[in-house]
Amino acid sequence: MGTRETPQANAAGSDDPLLAVENLTTVFNTDKETIHAVDGVSFDVREGETVGVVGESGSGKSVTARSILGLVERPGVIESGSIRFRGDELTGDNWDRYRGDISIVFQDPINSMNPVYTVGNQIREALRIHQGLRGQDAREEAIRLLEEVGIPDARRRVGEYPHQFSGGMRQRAVIAMALACDPDLLVCDEPTTALDVTIQAQILELLDELQREEDLAILFITHDMGVIEDTADRVNVMYAGEVVERAPVDQLFDSPAHPYTRGLLASIPGQTAESDRLPTIGGEVPTPTAEPTDCRFADRCPEAFDACEQVHPDHVRIGSDHTAACLLHEDRYDRQLSASGAGDDTPAGDAAVDGGGQR
Numbered sequence: 001m002g003t004r005e006t007p008q009a010n011a012a013g014s015d016d017p018l019l020a021v022e023n024l025t026t027v028f029n030t031d032k033e034t035i036h037a038v039d040g041v042s043f044d045v046r047e048g049e050t051v052g053v054v055g056e057s058g059s060g061k062s063v064t065a066r067s068i069l070g071l072v073e074r075p076g077v078i079e080s081g082s083i084r085f086r087g088d089e090l091t092g093d094n095w096d097r098y099r100g101d102i103s104i105v106f107q108d109p110i111n112s113m114n115p116v117y118t119v120g121n122q123i124r125e126a127l128r129i130h131q132g133l134r135g136q137d138a139r140e141e142a143i144r145l146l147e148e149v150g151i152p153d154a155r156r157r158v159g160e161y162p163h164q165f166s167g168g169m170r171q172r173a174v175i176a177m178a179l180a181c182d183p184d185l186l187v188c189d190e191p192t193t194a195l196d197v198t199i200q201a202q203i204l205e206l207l208d209e210l211q212r213e214e215d216l217a218i219l220f221i222t223h224d225m226g227v228i229e230d231t232a233d234r235v236n237v238m239y240a241g242e243v244v245e246r247a248p249v250d251q252l253f254d255s256p257a258h259p260y261t262r263g264l265l266a267s268i269p270g271q272t273a274e275s276d277r278l279p280t281i282g283g284e285v286p287t288p289t290a291e292p293t294d295c296r297f298a299d300r301c302p303e304a305f306d307a308c309e310q311v312h313p314d315h316v317r318i319g320s321d322h323t324a325a326c327l328l329h330e331d332r333y334d335r336q337l338s339a340s341g342a343g344d345d346t347p348a349g350d351a352a353v354d355g356g357g358q359r
């Protein structure tokens with residue numbers, strides 16, 4: 001989806017990104033263990049752009065999304081880190097202030113709507129809460145929103161119940177509900193996963209249009225690299241609670257630096273002939289329960305070597321705006337270390353570790 005050339009300064013006149021997540025750690029304290037579902041994640045979203053978060057099931061994408069919206073429920077808790085919206089810290093109790101500015105669209109449109117109220121009622125309720133609209137004004141605006149998301153015959157359908165909508169139409173209605181808050185940031189958590197491919201493409205097209213028309217920033221969560229390619233401007237690849245690579249979408253596809261990213265790319269249908277396709281990465285995402293002392297991907301990594309079991313990799317700079325947390329790029333760490341040493345003439349900045357929210 002389109003990015004603006006220049007990230008716009010926000011109302012406060014500063015250069016803060018719209019959303020800045022720094023070192024976010026969200027844990028679930030169960031009887032047995034502490035699950036680090038999100039473990040030191042950092043990324044930002046600028047106005048009007050689409051930032052992707054991609055990773056397999058269990059990598060912590062949804063917990064990241066819920067953390068941003070203040071929707072983590074017990075036994076989950078945001079343990080540390082910062083989430084700033086327009087420069088204001090949200091963690092603590094500040095979510096209500098921005099409740100309408102950040103909206104979320106979930107995967108499953110049927111559970112996102114209340115079956116006992118008409119679609120129109122639900123949109124009008126959101127309009128009342130977030131924009132103070134009532135009566136005929138709210139009704140007209142609900143119809144306009146349904147038209148905007150491409151629901152034909154909106155004036156009639158506004159009075160129908162969710163079960164009278166097909167899956168694709170229901171997801172459009174859910175998006176209309178999310179837009180009723182007039183958000184600046186739309187968090188989409190696998191919004192098309194439950195839909196068939198044709199409908200999926202239509203919903204992605206709709207989001208793209210809305211982004212241009214409404215100047216929305218989108219945080220797009222998916223396990224599907226193909227969808228990432230179609231939607232994202234910049235991408236964060238998540239594995240076992242951590243961001244392991246981040247890059248502009250072209251760079252990620254042209255020169256993926258982390259073996260995990262390469263594995264995800266190799267599994268895109270259509271990217272390679274069915275017969276040539278690499279088997280998807282064997283095994284599954286481990287549940288991150290302890291502080292990592294190794295690379296969490298090491299035991300599934302086709303390129304792992306001894307040190308991968310002993311060192312937790314920091315992010316290292318691969319290119320402009322491109323970092324990866326992998327010891328394969330160890331030479332860059334060495335250069336970075338010597339660059340910071342006194343009297344060394346290695347050019348600084350060549351491989352500066354950006355922190356990346358990693359230890």
Ligand SMILES: Nc1ncnc2c1ncn2[C@@H]1O[C@H](COP(=O)(O)OP(=O)(O)OP(=O)(O)O)[C@@H](O)[C@H]1O
Nearest residue numbers: 028035037056057058059060061062063064223287
């Ligand atoms: N309520 C909970 N209690 C305990 N652990 C949880 C809870 N919710 C999530 N987790 C754990 O947090 C980790 C990340 O889960 P999350 O739902 O964010 O993954 P995901 O990347 O969104 O996966 P998917 O693609 O399946 O949606 C998992 O290990 C999961 O078991």
Ligand code: NI
Nearest residue numbers: 061062063189
């Ligand atoms: Ni999820």
